[in-house]
Amino acid sequence: MGNWWRTKAGQWGSKGILAAVLATGVLQLPAVTAEAAGTSMDQIRVGLFLDLGSTYKSTTPVVTLSSGQSWSAGVSASSGAPALVSFGANETAKFSVDGFRVKVLSTSDAKTAADAYKKLNATADKPVIFAASTGAGTVYQVYTGMYASLQAANDAAARTAKTAAGQLNGQTPVVTGGNHLSAGTYASEAEAAAAAQQIQAAGADAFVAVQPGGDGGGRYAVWVGEAADASGLAAVRSAVSAKLPAATLSEVDASQPALIIRSDAGSSPGSTAAVKHIVVSGTNAKGWITSSGDQLKVAERSGRTYRGGMEISMVNGQLALVNELPFEQYLYAVVGGEVPSSWPEESLKAQAVAARSYAAFQISSSNNKFKVADVVDTTLSQVYNGVASEAPSVIGAVDATEGEVLLQNGNVVEAVFSSNAGGASADPTEVWNSGGAAFGTVESKEDVAAQNGAKTWYHVLLSNGITGYVREDNVKELGTATAAGLAKVTVTAKNTNVRPLPLIQSNVEPAAQMNPGDTAVVLEQVKESGTYDWVRGPYTSAELVATLKGKTSTAAPSTISTLEVTKRGPSGRAIQIKANGQILDVKYPDMFRSALNGLPSTLFDIVPTGSYTVLSANGTTTKVSGTSDTSVISASGTSSIAGKGTIVMNGDSKARRIEAGEAFLFVGRGNGHGLGLSQWGAKGMADAGYGYQDILKHYYQNVTIVKE
Known part of the structure; x- marks a missing residue:
């Protein structure tokens, strides 16, 4: 689209190479030496589910695992993690940790359990149904949770009593926890299961637990009760002793790791859906799951399959799932998840080295951001979607650069x-108010590669005053024009959508529809909104006030009548914005993206659609508002045109409609923070014949590429 709409367009991409001469690393994290990185790059730990509060939060009470090959579960110990429970190829099992839950009800009626499950599943108290054999039949036990604290579990018990009131039949939901009694050890799982069944028949909860044995195998025990605290455990002992006076009960040492083996009836008790449900028990216990095929599927992560093993533990009272695998194999998925595998080999190599360096920095830095994990599987670290993202070309690029990282002054960068720098990479001061000597604004003209093959869209004005965009393959030019010289078009198919933005958004209603024979005036032609060029909005004052809430240190105006970029950084990115003359004081400049309704980048101009100042050829300005008569303003004068609102036109015959009322249109370039490597720029440079080292040294200044 034309630069006329970008009042600061001349600053974008015009600075050339501008290195930031700052001594600290990006975000001012501690330096990571090459030696430190080299000792840490054999394995990597990726957090899939983890509750670290504001740092990272992705939780689930249960994870469902399977593998195409035989697989097993054990608990981590100083001597390793011998298999304690084995599974067959394609067998599914569920896993959780031994914490606070709510036992909502027990019933021998499968329908009652299923009805309770259905009601609870519609709330935040997610249910699970355990099936226990009593000899006389199966009892279905409906639980919810887990919960991070005893108080949270008590609150949940009160909620579930109301939610499942129709299925309780006089029962009261109770809080359970990780305190157990042992009724003895047995030579086999079958013997332990038979003993547990006898205790269940007497009306007490009992289940098989397996602990690491001294011979590297498992030692089976029957555990009784699941109390939330010591007083609850004493009550369990008293109740069981009264019914089974011959039973010998001892308190289980909570520090000893074990796997509790239960039966999970799924959402359809009584069906064939029952699977083993393994509960990892013990203070600081870590369950360890591996497959002979070295791949495990996680149902709760969209059914993705991952290389390596899975560690299950408890962090902040919630289940934590960490995928541990060889570092280089992690990069197979990261590179394939970050950029298309069809891209040129040299751009894939550049991405591999950048991703390896970024991960090595996180592994070796002392900030321990993700506690039990080195990185997480989202863009907080790098996109990691498992083996589905792998491809031969990606694996080849990672293998060809094996161990290579970016260093500056001996430190890993x-x-x-x-994704796309929009023509110029960002300076650190435009992103996080901090910087590093490896980063600075450089020209990134190859970012335009993102537009190759993109459709052109016609920005049109309909006879009823509505404006929008129609894609080129649906447009037929009529060869006629308005008095102001604007072309007229029609469409080639019935019910052609006129889109509010120059892209197809399936979840957004079209602005209008056109049929063959309907005519529209062409205001301008633009490329499809993507990662290089984009348009967002127009957003009303109310929409922007809502999205700014909580993102500025002082309250934003209750109504926004003016919004303008008042200061830009070296690459042209917005670093200061005023609303009604008041500075919007965000924590760091890149935060403007989320504060202004999720903009792709901060390399933008703001076009107020309620009013506009037009500069004429002789230097005079004219203030045009949405309440003005319908007209076209050009350097040569004013011409009338049918329709509502005001049309502002420049000397290049590009025009824009001004709506009545205040609203703000954002027109920009780029996608992402723009710091460091531009993925589309790397693709464009590779297309032009540059090697991966040339690409990396363009986007990261004063660096060397070293094989660790």
């Missing part, structure tokens, strides 16, 4: 990257 935190080699951040983004």
